[in-house]
Amino acid sequence: MRLSNYFLPLLKETPSEATIASHRYMLRAGMVKQDSAGIYIWLPLGFKVLKKIEKIVREEQNKAGAVEILMPTIQSSSHWKETGRYDAYGPEMLRIKDRGDRELLYGPTNEDMITDMFRTYVKSYKDLPQTLYHIQWKFRDERRPRFGVMRGREFLMKDAYSFDVDLESARLSYNKQFVAYLNTYDRLGLKAIPLRADTGPIGGDLSHEFLILAETGESKVYCHSDLLDMEAPGSVMEKDLQEVVDSRTSFYARADDMHDQSKFDEIPKDKQVVARGIEVGHIFQFGDKYSKPMNANVQGANGRVSPVMMGSYGVGVSRLVGGIIEASHDENGIVWPKSVTPFGVGIINLKVGDDDVDRVCEELYEIFEKSGIEPLYDDKNDRGGQKFARMDLIGLPYQIIVGPRGLKDGIVEVKVRISGEKKELSFEDAVNYIISEYEV
RNA sequence: CGGGGCGUAGCGCAGCCUGGUAGCGCACCUGUUUUGGGAACAGGGGGUCGCAAGUUCGAAUCUUGCCGCCCCGACCA
CATH class of the missing domain: 3.40.50.800 (Anticodon-binding domain)
Known part of the structure; x- marks a missing residue:
C-alpha cells in the first residue's frame, strides 16, 4: 500500500477522553473512530489488525476441530424465554421490537439460539462430539463503556459451543478449547494466564478465564511465576489433553475475587507474582443448563435419552486489538507483533x-x-x-x-x-x- | 447504577463569572525558503457556540427543559 493512496487519519494530539495507552494510540493511529458510547467505526488500519486477529483465532479453532458457522446478530426472544434468560439477563441486553410488535434482541451471546438449532438436527450420540463456533458482532448494553474497544458495547467475539453425550466426553471438548486458547494467544504474541474463574451469569460447573498481563488491566491477578514461563503447547497429538491442562491449572492463579491468600503464601516468595490483567477469553463447562430446559436430548449407546452436555468458549476478538497494544507499546506508539501487524x-x-x-x-x-x-x-x-x-x-x-x-x-x-x-x-x-x- | 464533570472549527483549548459582530494552538489550502528525527515565514478556508423554549433592544455568555459524551467507583468477551 502506498501511503499517498491510503486512508490513515493520524492525530498529533490525544483526544481528551482516552486515558489508557491502547485507546490513545488507536485514536491517534487512525485505527478507530468512536461513533457513540462504546460503538466504533473500524478505520482501515484498525480493521486490518482486527481481521488478522480473527484469522488466527479461526485457524486455531479449526485446528482444534471446531466447525465454523454464522448465527445472526438479531435474535428472537423465544429461545431466551425457554431458558428463562430473557428475564434473567437484565438491562445489558438490548431489546428491540419489530413492526409486528415481536420481541427481538441484539445477541449478547448465543447459547440459547445454538441449542435450539442443535436439538432440531442431532438426536444420537453417533453425531457427537461436536463443537461449532462463529465470529460475530455482539451487543451488551454496558453500564459504563470505556477504554475504547476494550470495553465497547458492540464488540466482535468468537464464541464456540461444544456438545457431548456425557461429562467425560465434555471434559475432552473443554480441554481442546483450553489448549487452542493457549496456542491462539501465543500466536498473537501474548502471554496469557488461565485462571480458575467464577462461572458468572452464563453459569456452569467448570470455568477458566484467560488474562494477559498489562498495567492497565481491570483485574488483579495472583499467580506462580513458573506459569508465565511456560511455552505454548503447540499441536498436541494425544487424545486426552488432561496432562497439558493440568500442567497449567496445577499452578496457583486467581483473580482477586477468587483469591485465597493462604494458598498464595505457600508459593515461594520469589515466585509470587501480583499483577494486573485484561480478560481476553473465558471458557465454561455448564452441562445441561440450557439443554435441559430446551429438551435438547440425545440418545446414548445404551438407548437412554439425556440432555446433551454443553460448554461455551469466548474470545474477545475486538478487545484483543486493544489488549495487544496494552501489552506492546512504548512512548512513541504501538509495537505490533509480527503476526498481527497491519x-x-x-x-x-x-x-x-x-x-x-x-x-x-x-x-x-x-x-x-x-x-x-x-x-x-x-x-x-x-x-x-x-x-x-x-x-x-x-x-x-x-x-x-x-x-x-x-x-x-x-x-x-x-x-x-x-x-x-x-x-x-x-x-x-x-x-x-x-x-x-x-x-x- | 451512585458520585463528579464536559459539550465553542477535524483535534486540543480560551471566552461564560460581569450579555454587545466568535478567538488561540495543531491539522487543512496557497506561495516562498527548507527537507536524515513532528520546519520557518506570509496569506487563506472552515463555526446554525449540542438542541429547544424563555428573559432581553441584544444570548456562546443568564434561566428552564431535553439530548449527547467523558471520568471515578460497584459488575462483565
Whole structure:
C-alpha cells in the first residue's frame, strides 16, 4: 500500500477522553473512530489488525476441530424465554421490537439460539462430539463503556459451543478449547494466564478465564511465576489433553475475587507474582443448563435419552486489538507483533522526487508486495522527522529508510521497531533480512 | 447504577463569572525558503457556540427543559 493512496487519519494530539495507552494510540493511529458510547467505526488500519486477529483465532479453532458457522446478530426472544434468560439477563441486553410488535434482541451471546438449532438436527450420540463456533458482532448494553474497544458495547467475539453425550466426553471438548486458547494467544504474541474463574451469569460447573498481563488491566491477578514461563503447547497429538491442562491449572492463579491468600503464601516468595490483567477469553463447562430446559436430548449407546452436555468458549476478538497494544507499546506508539501487524514493513522515502531514492523505494515495494510481506510505502512529500514519528506511531515491526545520504554509499537503513536498533545494510541484505524475519 | 464533570472549527483549548459582530494552538489550502528525527515565514478556508423554549433592544455568555459524551467507583468477551 502506498501511503499517498491510503486512508490513515493520524492525530498529533490525544483526544481528551482516552486515558489508557491502547485507546490513545488507536485514536491517534487512525485505527478507530468512536461513533457513540462504546460503538466504533473500524478505520482501515484498525480493521486490518482486527481481521488478522480473527484469522488466527479461526485457524486455531479449526485446528482444534471446531466447525465454523454464522448465527445472526438479531435474535428472537423465544429461545431466551425457554431458558428463562430473557428475564434473567437484565438491562445489558438490548431489546428491540419489530413492526409486528415481536420481541427481538441484539445477541449478547448465543447459547440459547445454538441449542435450539442443535436439538432440531442431532438426536444420537453417533453425531457427537461436536463443537461449532462463529465470529460475530455482539451487543451488551454496558453500564459504563470505556477504554475504547476494550470495553465497547458492540464488540466482535468468537464464541464456540461444544456438545457431548456425557461429562467425560465434555471434559475432552473443554480441554481442546483450553489448549487452542493457549496456542491462539501465543500466536498473537501474548502471554496469557488461565485462571480458575467464577462461572458468572452464563453459569456452569467448570470455568477458566484467560488474562494477559498489562498495567492497565481491570483485574488483579495472583499467580506462580513458573506459569508465565511456560511455552505454548503447540499441536498436541494425544487424545486426552488432561496432562497439558493440568500442567497449567496445577499452578496457583486467581483473580482477586477468587483469591485465597493462604494458598498464595505457600508459593515461594520469589515466585509470587501480583499483577494486573485484561480478560481476553473465558471458557465454561455448564452441562445441561440450557439443554435441559430446551429438551435438547440425545440418545446414548445404551438407548437412554439425556440432555446433551454443553460448554461455551469466548474470545474477545475486538478487545484483543486493544489488549495487544496494552501489552506492546512504548512512548512513541504501538509495537505490533509480527503476526498481527497491519503491514509487514514500512518503507520510508526520505526524498520523494530524487530519481535514485524513488527507484530504490519502488524496487523494495515491488519485492515486498510479491513476497507477501505487505509493505506500507511512505511516498508522501513530507519531512523526514514527520515520517519517522508517523511510522513509529503506527508501529510496524520493521522500517526501511531510504535517503540520498545512505544511497551514495549503497546502503539503506533498517530499523527494528521494538528495540530501536538500526542496521545499515546493502539493498540485498536489507531485503533478505526482512524476508527471513517473516519466515516461520 | 451512585458520585463528579464536559459539550465553542477535524483535534486540543480560551471566552461564560460581569450579555454587545466568535478567538488561540495543531491539522487543512496557497506561495516562498527548507527537507536524515513532528520546519520557518506570509496569506487563506472552515463555526446554525449540542438542541429547544424563555428573559432581553441584544444570548456562546443568564434561566428552564431535553439530548449527547467523558471520568471515578460497584459488575462483565
